Amino acid sequence: MDVEIKPVKITDPKVGLAKAEHYCAYQERAQQEVRNKLYDWGLYPKDVEQIISTLIENNFLNEERFAKTFAKSKFNQKGWGRIKIKQALKFKKVPDVLIRKALLTIDGDEYQATLKHMLQKKAATVTEKEGFKRQYKLQQYAMSRGFEGDIVADTIKNIEW
Incomplete structure (x- = not known):
């Protein structure tokens, strides 16, 4: 018989803040990621927003820093193009600016x-x-990786095969 173990919910904002600080210190996070994690831990909405603002004040959470780090790392490590990076950041609810x-x-x-x-x-x-x-196959591949169609077409024309 399998016994399902449910994670312990956190209701104390101080414990939530300490866990959130550790969560943000480990790697750069978007505000929405942290917000979702806090809700997963079982914190109340008013506490979640207070913790988010405390994290921002203490520089544990910085959306601009996250966006820049995310863009550079996805480009350098995974070879993503600008379109794919933009979509991923939008999915994480990072502001357009x-x-x-x-x-x-x-x-x-x-x-x-x-x-x-x-x-x-x-x-x-x-x-x-x-x-x-x-x-066409090469162009479709590059576009699936998030590169812009016009740049891909120009690059394909200029490559010495």
Whole structure:
């Protein structure tokens, strides 16, 4: 017989704040992520908002810092394009102004170089021989990774195959 263990709910705001500080110190978080976690822990709405403002005051929580770190890390580690990064930040309910600032931290030359490298790597695995179908497959792949269609098309035209 399986016994389901339910997590202990936190009702004391001081305990919630201490756990939230640890949660935010571990890695950068969006406000909405922290808010959701606090609700998961069982805190009351008035306590959640008080804890969020305390975290902001004590610089444990900073949306701009989170957005910039998120954008850089997803670009550098996962090779995501600007569109995919923007969608992910919107999903985390980061304000549009901060999303734009975060996307500006991605270097344009590095962005082009990453796209070119990714396309060359993918081209080696595409078995299609016909030129237009091959280009289409490469373009669709790059766009699925979050790169803008016009930039992808220009890069594909300029690559020496």
